[in-house]
Amino acid sequence: MRLRRRLLSPAGTGRQGAEGAGETTGTAAAQQPYDGAADQRVITDHLELVTPFEDLIAHLYDAMFAHRPYLRRLFPESMEFQRKHLEAIFWYLIENLHDPDAVAATFTRLGRDHRKLGVRPAHYRAFEAALCEALRRTAGPRWSEGMERAWVRMLRFAVAAMVEGAEAALGEPAAWQATVTDHDLRRADLAVLRVRPHEPYPYRAGQFASVASPALPQAWRQYSVACAPRPDGELEFHVKLTGRGGVSEALVARTRVGDVLRLGPPGGTMTLDNEDAAHDLLLVAADTGWAAVKALLQELAAHRVAQRGVHLFLGVRHPSALYDTEAPAELRRRYPWLRVTQVIGEGPGPGEYGALADVVAGHGDWSRHLAFVSGPPDMAGPLVARLTAEGVPAPRVRHDPLPDRA
Template identity: 40%
Template sequence: MVEPLAGEITVYFYAILFARYPDVRRLFPQGMDIQRDRLLRALLRVVELVDDPESLVRFCGQLGREHRKFGTLPAHFPAVGECLLDTLARHAGPAWTPETAAAWTKAYGIVAQVMINAAEQDAAVRPAVWPATVVHRVPRGHGIAEITVRPHGSYPYAAGQYVSIETPWWPRRWRYYSVANAPREDGTLTFHVRAVAGGSVSGALVHRASVGDVVRLGPPMGDMVLDAAEHSQLLFVAGGTGLAPIRALIEEVARRGGHHQVELFLGARTAAELYGVDEMLRMAQRHHWLTIRGAVSHERIPGIRGALPEVLVEYGPWYEHDAFLSGPAQMIASARETLTFHGTSPRHIHHDPFETPVLSVP
């Protein structure tokens, strides 16, 4: 009933929340457009999962842990619940019956309690955020910069995972980036960041960040890790800066002694955009188990021509491989469909969520 009024609903919700509870405003960024979209998608996800308690609890638990970095406290949940229910009642009209109100009140109470419990359990074992100093910055062309940071304290993670980052120039705006390296002895993490049009955080990291600046990291997330693989043969597919987690996974294979056979496909529109290929070729020279192929889709040059999904068909089949996909959402979706059609089991295809990770878990 209320989904068609999504924009109006989220604007009204935050308006009455900040009017009734002005102290809550400090938890949110100045620009609220992305936040409003996330609220709506979170609500829709709760409704989608209402008959799947296991997945609902998993989703709400992740949401609760993720909210720690915003400074969310248990005392904030009643205020949000009150304003949320009043917003739904206002926009649902006659459909907001006493039975519907009771159902939503109960549902919100359960969601809030699961989030609170998950946050409290998480707080017992790790910080909400990690300050990290920029120790190295290298421009890579085409609006890409390689940013290396050193967290202030131990930061355990697995190769292939991604991290949310907040910059000092845009407080409370968090964006997600994959770590481009396996865990190092010195504890540093490297990110490959592309400045996107209108991207305040990516633009700041690429064009403004310098050695000595301090950013903040959220906890590591994601299941696209080497331990998820069941086969010894691995297929890695990377487009653009999607190479970052794939590079970390290749380093992890090397750290473990190279007991996998790895086929890596790099894709781009033009040869100039074939990001990171020189470094990957040097890695292939050092590791006999790594084979690399680059594919260009919009330029006629010697070598492989075509979009990555098409190239995968040419060099397949891949049904005896675990596939790890990283890059633009359209490329991942197309490659996943192609691999599945040609016999690769969906449970052997691994990739990060397409959008805000905590709102896009399976």
């Protein structure tokens, strides 16, 4: 609690950096509700001084590793993904700072997840000092202490939520070890993995897990768990090769049965709740987004009470991308409440043709349905936007993370 009070304390002049400002006290001030909207106005009014964020982030990591070289070991060898991730975090904070409750909830979850990286409170203070230095260097002579204080308050608010999330998760592992029990190469660029965690992994159907390979121990990527919780505790992941030298290549091309992976805490809100039984369901899976939807269908099949309708759309860009085709076919044969429509973006093949969003929208009015959308952002994003534009209330459209600033 004392650490959280220090993190939320007034930011001082800003020029002294995090090391000095972080030590100030200010319990009474810290207990006041955070006025995120005020800091949002200050930051956005001068955002052109530090955007695009590429230079700011480059200066930040240069400063942090120059002053504290030991922190470099916490990061993967390639920083490309990390830089993009930090840029997305900056945009999320700036665009949502007027809603501190939503920001706090997001960063509480992020703090729980960051335990797997070995992040400690001292690292946050080092990050703050490096950010202040990077802001001054990027913005140049027009930068002011008032602007810096707004950035520091924003950062400290987010960090306080992360610390709270990490403290609340002390009763669970920071990461789970899991042995690969099966590695099925369905295509040259796609593998279906089964893993058995060494300790119970507490997730729900529709959620995802961060996965790290021993080949790249500090690099993590999120993959949906492709099965509902099973009695034997095994998990299934569908991994598509998205580039060379990253986690996806390590999992598709360099992972073997018997290898031990690491899993971060489960995340995601694409889950079924008790009250959802009142709605017919629209499930849309694009490409390997089928993994999360497959888990949801398994849960529906195991626990379904009300015989509501479920319409599943399976979308791929080309017939060559089809995989795991027996699973939806078997579900359709066994359960009369399930309708399945295959959608092919281009080229001849089974099912309907066209953009996934257009085909789904053309099948009728979904405004009374509960929708689940899973898949690559460039396919899921347009569909989410289309559904909400055509009358499906946003809270009833549950989806995977969408592109930065979506």
